[in-house]
Amino acid sequence: MSSSAPPASPPPSPQKAGKSRSLVDGSTLFVLTLVLVGAFFVWRRDGWGGVWHVLAEDSWLFVDILPKVLAGCLIGAFVTVLLPREMVTRWVGGESGLTGLVIATAIGAVLPGGPFTIYPLAGAFLTIGAGIGPVVAFVTSWTLIGLNRAIIWEVPFLGFDFVTTRMLISLPMPILAGLGARALARFVAGSLKT
Known part of the structure; x- marks a missing residue:
């Protein structure tokens, strides 16, 4: 007598996981x-x-x-299917605290690519459970710190001392932006409930 396990249900599609888009x-x-x-x-x-x-x-x-836009959107779509929602929520979710902001800042700083890659990824992270604070920290870090861009473009033209100074000054900004975005999102959500 063989016992067969019920078939595993497919993962929810990105459209079903988040809000439907018009x-x-x-x-x-x-x-x-x-x-x-x-x-x-x-x-x-x-x-x-x-x-x-x-x-x-x-x-x-x-x-x-x-x-480039198509590739970026496909990367975002694949991320929503490949990354477990529970892991994203635990590490960079709305309740991940300062740790989530630091992780998102680090990812944004080291991730190469242009806006065609980064913004679809940010949207994908929101879809699969990332909090607004960490996503703001991710995008801000990519914009302000961006190690790939700094190594390829800034160091040859502006010198190592300038780039190091700029990056050290920019380092707290993604965290501050993430904290501000988290507070603003909570304020807006609270004011909509009343």
Whole structure:
């Protein structure tokens, strides 16, 4: 007599784990409004030829950026499936305290890549249980400290002494930003409940 275990349920999809996203939200409408206003002013100044020129030039930029954006979004999607939610919540969740902020700061400082990688990863971390404070610390650390960028670009142009000074001054900023974001998120959540 063989006992068969019930089949394991598949992990929840990223869309089910977090909030469902609308294709067109407020930020998209805002950016589209800016595009239309810009197009209107170019049309007023240069006519339809000016508008078509901008569209033709930007379509090459779009073709160049699209694979990078797609790769970054796929990295974020894979992270949501591969990293256990419990581990993320324990190490960098909303209740992870100062330890979570330090871990997120360290990850942001050493993680290479551009905004096409970092922002999808930050979104993925939020989706799978990271707290707002650690995610703010992660993005701030990548922006301010970024060891990869410092080694490749800053040291050759600005020198080791300058980069060391800049990084030491920047070091507490991600932690402070994370603490501020955590406090602000709690304040906003508390004011919405009342």
